[in-house]
Amino acid sequence: MSPVSGGGHSRRGVVRSHTVIAPDTPPPPVHLDVATLLSVDPSVEQRGLRAQAQRVMALCAPGVLSVADVAAHLQMPGGVVRALVAELVASNHILTADPFVPVAQPHEAEFLERVLDGLQRL
16 A cells, blocks of 8 residues: 555645735725625726636626625635625626715614613613
């Protein structure tokens, strides 16, 4: 018997598809959160995009998706999707928007006191 090095199967030359980004250049500095909303700019030509970028574009083409939604649909890690999206934002293929967060309305002190009294009675 010959000893097996590496503890198992050897897959030379196999690279997961989500690991192939732009190896020579880091992603541009774009602030992306998992809740950042993405949409496609239909006026920008999509030729020359890598397969992963085309998949992101195809997902976002029908409407608006968050970074987390894209990662879930593509079954890719969120960090990888953020890097892909950052490249697409830098090339103006993808538009970003902050998620909708309603503005809090101030409440009257009397109303808050009544709520507190009700909770204390429980």
